[in-house]
Amino acid sequence: MAGSGSRRVTGADVAREAGVSRATVSYVLNDTPRQKIPEATRQRVREAAARLGYAPSAAARSLRTGRSDLVLGLLPDWPIENVLGRLVQQLTNAFAEHQLTFLVHSSARPARPLREIWKALTPAAVLALDEFPESEAGAMRAAGIEVVMAVHGSEQGRRRPPLVAEEPIGAAQARYLVDSHRRLGYAYPDLTRLGVLARPRLDGVRRVCAELGLPEPDVRVISFEADGAVEAVKAWRAADPPVTGVCAFNDDLAMSVLVALRSLGLRAPEDLAVIGVDDAPGAALTQPPLTTIVRDTDAIAHGLARRVVDSLDRRTVPVHPLQDPLRVQVRVSA
Structure with a gap:
């Protein structure tokens, strides 16, 4: 069989197998x-292939179309958990609908330097979740990479609006709580690298x-450890006036706040109402089940893919953030 050896199968091999021309x-x-x-004839060619x-050569395809399909x-050095993993899969599917391949590189150390990656791949576009230096973006464009986009922030040194806004998430949390709670707290993550997400969410609560x-919301920095929120819960309860509702990053x-409440002999929502974000797989299994904000990550993925494709095709691309449908998954904790 022609494909069983080490030599790459070519279009000429397919042509001979099907009894047609290479054209x-x-x-x-x-x-x-x-x-x-x-x-x-079309069916015969497909069956022979x-x-x-x-498998068509990516290099040949790039020569034919005038650009890479990558x-x-x-990915920044963030914890890759349920929502981020889901977004990556949905981006992969959304780009595939446009005959583009989404290839992910994480900056978590000791990853290879970003410049080595894009120079080796020469992609058509780069979609970064976090901001990165303008010098890097300029080098990419100079090398012929047509589209460079930062989802959650400006390229460093240049003011660019985010493609996906985080501020409405905090605002949605606060609006859900303020009908019953006149003093809110905010559970802020202790990982500084998550600030690009946490700061605008907190801004939404403040607004x-x-x-x-x-x-002003009473902001407490909390670790992701199981007992990381105990001191925060004590401080919220001791505030004047006391915090009765908490928006968590x-x-x-x-869930860390809920664990802290139980360890202190307190209950949600009676002693402290709690609302999260992302509807993680364990959110419905906590005691009590967690009320949370749910994002439509599939809509986000398709919107991001569309903006990249429109940019590649030289179409006008809106400057405002994507519409990000949000809903409150109401359970017991708030």
Whole structure:
């Protein structure tokens, strides 16, 4: 069999197997428009390609289309948990709908330097979740990478609005609590690298409190450890006036607050209401089950893919953040 050795199967091999010209193989496998090729011939070519295990060369495809089909996704050094993993999978699917391959690189040490990665891959576009230096972005563009986008922040040194806004999440949490709670707390993560997400979420809580004439939220930095929130809960309860509702950066911190409440002999929501973000798999299993903000990450993924594709196709791309549908998954904790 032609594909069983170490030599790469080529379009010429497929042409010989199918008994057609190389041009016909190219037209069929690339689905070239306005080519009058009988359906029986098309089927014969596809079957021959499948038998031989033919995979089109990425380099050849780049020469034909004038650009790579790779989109390089840059993950910052964040914990890769349920929501981020789900977003990566949904981005992979969304780009595939546009015949683009989403390839992810994490900056968590000791990863190879970013410049080595994009130079080796020469992607059509780079989609970074966090900000990165403008010097790096400039070098990418100079090398022919057409689209460089930072999802959650500006390229360092340049003011660019985020593609996905985090502030509405905090605002949604606060609005859910303020009908019953006149003093809010905020559970802020102790990982500084999450600040690009945490700061705007906290700003959303602050904005709602200011609009309603409520006190500034009582912000407590909490670790992700099981007992990390005990001192914060004590401080919220001892405040004057006491905090009765807490917005947590995400479900992990919210669950840490719930654990702290139980260890102190307190209950949610009677002693302290708690609302999280992300609807993590364990959120419904906590005691009590956690109320949380749910994002439509599939809509976010498709929106990001569309902006990258529109930029590659030289279409006008909006400057405002993507519409991010939010809903409150109401359970017992708040």
